[in-house]
Amino acid sequence: MLISNFSGQKYEAGCDEAGRGCLAGPVVAAAVVFPENYSNDWINDSKQLSSAKRAFLRNVIESEALSFAVGVVEPEIIDKINILQASILAMHRALDQLSLKPNFIIVDGNKFKPWNDVSHETFVKGDGRFLSIAAASILAKTYRDDLMIKLHNDFPVYQWNNNMGYPTKAHREAILKYGNCVHHRKSFNISNQLTINF
Numbered sequence: 001m002l003i004s005n006f007s008g009q010k011y012e013a014g015c016d017e018a019g020r021g022c023l024a025g026p027v028v029a030a031a032v033v034f035p036e037n038y039s040n041d042w043i044n045d046s047k048q049l050s051s052a053k054r055a056f057l058r059n060v061i062e063s064e065a066l067s068f069a070v071g072v073v074e075p076e077i078i079d080k081i082n083i084l085q086a087s088i089l090a091m092h093r094a095l096d097q098l099s100l101k102p103n104f105i106i107v108d109g110n111k112f113k114p115w116n117d118v119s120h121e122t123f124v125k126g127d128g129r130f131l132s133i134a135a136a137s138i139l140a141k142t143y144r145d146d147l148m149i150k151l152h153n154d155f156p157v158y159q160w161n162n163n164m165g166y167p168t169k170a171h172r173e174a175i176l177k178y179g180n181c182v183h184h185r186k187s188f189n190i191s192n193q194l195t196i197n198f
Contacts, residue, residue, distance in 0.1 A: 002131045007121070014106050014132025024158065034065055043057055073093070075185045106123060
């Protein structure tokens with residue numbers, strides 16, 4: 001089972017993002033605060049779960065968390081400030097929307113900027129260690145997938161309903177054939193991505 005709390009603070013928020021490595025679409029982050037001593041044997045890093053399990057757990061998380069929120073940063077902002085800064089901004093936007101102010105923040109990865117006056121700690125592979133970060137990874141992934149499926153309806157040639165904007169062979173071939181669109185990240189060197197062999 002994952003760890004329920006790192007800091008010992010009552011309202012500890014876990015943060016994670018989805019979509020950093022994509023060629024298209026926003027980066028989405030989530031923040032989750034669970035009750036003290038919360039436990040759940042099912043919650044895990046979203047990458048370790050099927051889409052059906054993620055969907056099920058999203059409902060569990062949203063019903064059992066003390067507070068949760070999602071932040072989104074669109075491709076045009078990613079292009080202006082870079083994907084790392086956009087990922088941190090998305091986390092800040094999620095934290096801004098929480099219904100209660102956390103006493104401490106734990107973040108997946110090794111980079112973060114202070115949010116307000118709240119102390120934080122970063123953890124590489126934190127989504128496989130802490131419940132709140134894992135829950136945030138599930139919310140970020142499911143919310144982002146929903147957004148990409150909606151965008152797919154307007155731009156079906158890129159097959160975002162399957163690749164969610166990641167640089168799959170089909171996605172790269174569609175860019176070669178049709179060019180990119182308004183939802184592609186212009187600062188990502190797509191020409192280099194197109195030469196990657198799978």
